[in-house]
Amino acid sequence: MAKALRGHRITSFDVAALAGVSQSTVSRALAGDPVVSEPTRTRVVEAARQLNYYVDENAARLRTGRTGTIAVVVISREEEDHADVNPFYFSLLGAICAAASNRGHETIVSFQARPDTLAGRYEEQRKADGLIVIGTTANRAAWDYYRELGEDGAHVCYWGSPFDDLDWIRSDNHQGARLATGHLIDAGYRDIVCITSDGSPQRQFTERWVGYAERMGEEGLTPRDVQIDERLAREDQGRKAVADLIAGGVPFDAIFVCSDQIALGVLLELHERGITVPDQVGVVGFDGIRSGAYAIPPLTTLEPDFQSAGTMLVDKLLKQIAGRPSPERRVPVRLVERASSRGPKGT
Amino acid sequence: MAKALRGHRITSFDVAALAGVSQSTVSRALAGDPVVSEPTRTRVVEAARQLNYYVDENAARLRTGRTGTIAVVVISREEEDHADVNPFYFSLLGAICAAASNRGHETIVSFQARPDTLAGRYEEQRKADGLIVIGTTANRAAWDYYRELGEDGAHVCYWGSPFDDLDWIRSDNHQGARLATGHLIDAGYRDIVCITSDGSPQRQFTERWVGYAERMGEEGLTPRDVQIDERLAREDQGRKAVADLIAGGVPFDAIFVCSDQIALGVLLELHERGITVPDQVGVVGFDGIRSGAYAIPPLTTLEPDFQSAGTMLVDKLLKQIAGRPSPERRVPVRLVERASSRGPKGT
DNA sequence: CTGAAAGCGCTTACAG
DNA sequence: CTGAAAGCGCTTACAG
Structure with missing residues (x-):
């Protein structure tokens, strides 16, 4: 078998010779063309197995x-x-690769950060039929680059795009924020603030803020926001937001944080300041990253259904390639109750 | 530009016509063949840019x-x-993709779990020049499958292979374990136990145990192991090991855990039993996963240099493909001191 | 149901 | 330094 890889390459002609058919019949048989008779197919498949033959995908493509x-x-x-x-994006990446595989597609993966080495001409180079873009919206140059690609006619789908007009999938942020806020209210918290960002390209934060504010209003409570400093690392954004909140002097007994990564910083800062969670302050994050389960204390959060997210992204892209519309845009989220927030009052 | 993707495909013949040269010159010019004169190359590059032309990689390959x-x-x-x-493997995956990109290579990524859908004939299908395998050694069927692939002549490199005879890269487990053990000893801990596994395919655990035992011996201390139950999830392995340790009645004041994931379970179990870390018991993990930084308390650990790990894996594979030997096998690790262990005595 | 033949779009000896 | 031509290994009309 080593020979098959190292020496002369086995082609469909070799298989044809061994099976006693023509090369075109080999191609049809292995592609599963129903026009090939069953006995012929069996002979071809057996010959291919014997020779350890696999279709050269470059030629086929x-x-x-x-x-x-x-x-x-x-x-x-x-x-x-x-x-x-x-880590949220790693989980999403795993789900996308799995979903693509389920649909019979290979995945080529690339991590992109520096504006001078952005690359994405996958379709022009015939390396891929389409592109899924995920990752931080903090890198504006990258998003602009991929937006342009799409305008040039490439097939692209996004997770959580900063641009509303693109073909994107996002968490059900509105419903998730309502769930989080309702959960805190049910637990007896009243002075609930929201750590978010409305100046950032991260539309998901705005959507979460809106869901929170809506639910607060329904309860006759006043929504209040603390804006993060986008220039900092996520964790430090959380630390600084808590510092700002306390410096502002407005009382609070719970925080809805629009991202788990930021919430981890919030928990650290509260811990260091001797503020006990969930007794003095309840905290709920968003994203369901696994670090949350080991935080001090374990973080209540909203977790999107990663498997659905992967499948929806892949299916949306495949439909876009096929020229068919796909209305699905929202991935369902569920509340994961952990120790950073009390349970419903009286429980 | 949309036309370039949607309608007639632009080929090197189109570029040749626009630049007023032959198709073969276009190919040479864009490939950077130094035989092409500078004025000609400039004309070709400009024509390619105008037509938004990119080489069809399938044809080239x-x-x-x-x-x-x-x-x-x-x-x-x-x-x-x-x-x-x-998450350790996700970090490693990111590093591998980045390293491959630095070497001018694309990466196709696949997550494999079920034994009936294992796939890896990348070279036979001419999809890739070689394969890097990473991930849990708990899935024995998968490792056997990829081992066979290598025996069939495929180019494969592994991270932390259960098989010593394969072409692998691992953390410098011996040195790392010595660092961890020395760190605990310096902090004044004496009854240091090691949570590990010697029956498992995970050779890295054995290597870490050996380094720990060696360092203990040098100090005149008795190495003692607690074996994990491989059937459980990593976190539960840690919980159960602590339970076993306490049930065994042997005193301990520090634990060196051969994996961060297991260590997270150890911390949870100690916390729930009211055993304070690092005062009553010091804990050190291994792997440098990011969740450790948010654990209760933040976990001291040994972190491999992920960038080196990615580069070494890619370079080893490329050398294997080129038929050249590569002696490098060990990725350097560094001790990351956090709150789950005391600092050196008197500090 | 099967076969002979064209052609996908490149790279690279070969010739000049 | 440049061009004409062969050929990589398939899939798929077309013919029978």
Whole structure:
């Protein structure tokens, strides 16, 4: 078998010779063309097995023009190490690869950060049929680059795009924020603030803020926001927001944080200041990253259904390629109750 | 530009016509062949830019036989969700993709878990020039599958292989374990136990145990191990090991845990039993996963240099493909001191 | 149901 | 330094 890889390459002609049929019949038989008779197919398959033959995908793709491949780009911050990419995107990446595989597609993956090395001409190079872009919205240069790609006619789908007009999938942020806020209210918290950002390109934060504010209003409570400093690392954004909140002197007994990564910083800062969670202050995050389960204390959060997220992204892209519309945009989220927030009052 | 993707495909013949040269000159010019004169190259490059032309990689690969692509397989447990893959492997995956990109290679990524859908004939299908396998050693069927691939002549490199005879890269486990043990000893801990596994395929655990035992011996201390139950999830392995340790009645004041994931369970169990860390018991993990930084308390650990790990894996594979030997096998690790262990005595 | 032939778009000896 | 031509290994009309 080593010979098959190292020496003369086995082609469909070799299989044809062994099976006693023509090369075109080999191609049809292995592609599963129903026009081939069953006895012939059996002979061909057996010959291919004996010779350890596999179709050369480059030749097949050159001929058909289809690649059966999806490119996935993970955008990170320019200064960020690859080991420090938000684990949320790693989980999403895993789900996308799995979903693509379920649909019979290969995935080529690329981490992109520096504006001078952005790459995405996958379709022009016939490396992929389309592109899924995920990752931080903090890297504006990257988002502008991929937006342009789409305008040039490439097939692209996004997770949580900063641009509303693109083909995107997002968490059900509105419903999730309502769930989080309702959960805190039910637990007896009243002075609930929201750590968010409305100046950032991160539309998801705005959507979460709106859901929170809406639910607060329904209860006759006043929504109040603390804006993060986008220039800091996520964790430090959380620390600083808590410092700002306390410096502002407005009383609070719970915090809805629009991102788990930021919430981890919030928990650290509260801990260091001797403020006990969940007794003095309840905290709820958003995203369901696994670090939350080991935080001080374990973080209540809203977790999107990653498997659905992967499948929806892949299916949306495949439909876009096929020229069919796909209305689905929102991934369902569920509340994961942990120790950073009390349970419903009286429980 | 949209036309370039949607309508007639732009080829090197179109570029040749616009630049007023032959198709072969276009190919040479864009490939950077130094035989092409500078004025000619400039004209060709400009024509390609105008037409938004990119080389069809399928045609190029068919012709050259090289793919410029590395396949990366992440093995997970059969029952495991893709969102639950050990974050260590996600960090490693990011580093591998980055390193491959630095070497001018594309990466196709696949998550593999179920034994009936294992896939890896990347070279036979001419999808990649070689394969890097990372992930849990708990999935024995998967490791056997990829081992066989290598025996069939495929180019494969592994992270932390259960098989010593394969071409692998691992953390410098021996040195790391010595660092961890020395750190605990310096802090004044004496009854230091090691949570590990010697029956498992995970050779790295054995290597860490050996380094720990060696360092203990040098200090005249008795090494003692607690074996994990491989059937459990990593976190539960840690919880159970602590329970076993306490049930055994042997005194301990520090634990060196051979994996961060297991250590997170250890911390939770100690916390729930009211055992304070680092005062009553010091804890050190291994792997440098980011969740450790948010654990109760933040986990002291040994972190491999992920960037080196990615580069070493890619370079080892490329050398294997080129038929050249590569002696490098060990990735340097550094001690990351956090609150789960005291500092050196008197500090 | 099967076969002979064209052609996908490149790279690279070969010739000049 | 540049061009004409062969050929990589398939898929798929077309013919029978």
